[in-house]
Amino acid sequence: MLRKPLIEVIEIGKRGEIVLPRRLRQQLNLQQGDQLVLSVAERRIVLERRARNLGAYLDVLGSGLADQ
Numbered sequence: 001m002l003r004k005p006l007i008e009v010i011e012i013g014k015r016g017e018i019v020l021p022r023r024l025r026q027q028l029n030l031q032q033g034d035q036l037v038l039s040v041a042e043r044r045i046v047l048e049r050r051a052r053n054l055g056a057y058l059d060v061l062g063s064g065l066a067d068q
Contacts, residue, residue, distance in 0.1 A: 037061070 035050035
């Protein structure tokens with residue numbers, strides 16, 4: 001869990017790439033090769049760490065559908 005809210009402004013690169021700030025990667029212990037699930041809820045982009053097993057992964061996807 002995050003200790004305090006982290007707000008960063010990032011820029012989209014030429015090829016549509018974004019870079020997650022180092023502080024965020026460190027706080028969430030994100031490493032190179034980790035996979036994230038991207039979803040869109042209304043006008044928000046949501047990134048969540050991909051679950052390690054299929055059942056949990058499907059739960060993440062299903063929870064996003066319930067919000068729409």
